[in-house]
Amino acid sequence: MSATPDKFMVVGDDGVPRGIVELADLQANATRLMYEMAAVAGNDAELDRIGMEWTARTDPDDFGYTTAAALSLMTRHILAPLLDVLDEVMPKAGFRAKLAESRDEAERNLGGGR
Structure with a gap:
């Protein structure tokens, strides 16, 4: 089994590259998002604020990967x-x-759905 790469390329359904993901950055951001949200669990207004803040400062594709990783x-x-x-x-x-x-x-x- 091969090691997980430090970087990987994201391609669209058409095979055209959409971006490069730095795994360390993804993991760090997912960890930050996880703890930011967990720390305010039960405060829906604060959860919404955090979500909006991350949405505003993160590329939409990056945000999807980050939130999926944070959920995991x-x-x-x-x-x-x-x-x-x-x-x-x-x-x-x-x-x-x-x-x-x-x-x-x-x-x-x-x-x-699915």
Whole structure:
């Protein structure tokens, strides 16, 4: 298996290059965005402000990659450990099962999409 490259090229559906992504920058920005948002969880106005700020200062393609990476990081490094603690402290609450139920319900009701 080869190592992850330091840089990679993004191409459009037509094969035309759209840009180059520096992996270290992407990871750093995703980590910043993750913690900025996690730190204000529950404050929707502040979450909106952060989202708008990042949207304004980031190229649209970069923003997509950054937010996707931030979501993955938040799930791995914030949500998963939180669920582990909740499972240990309140094992009968079934938080993971409730999340799966919510996912399934959303999928039934959203329509369209993927």
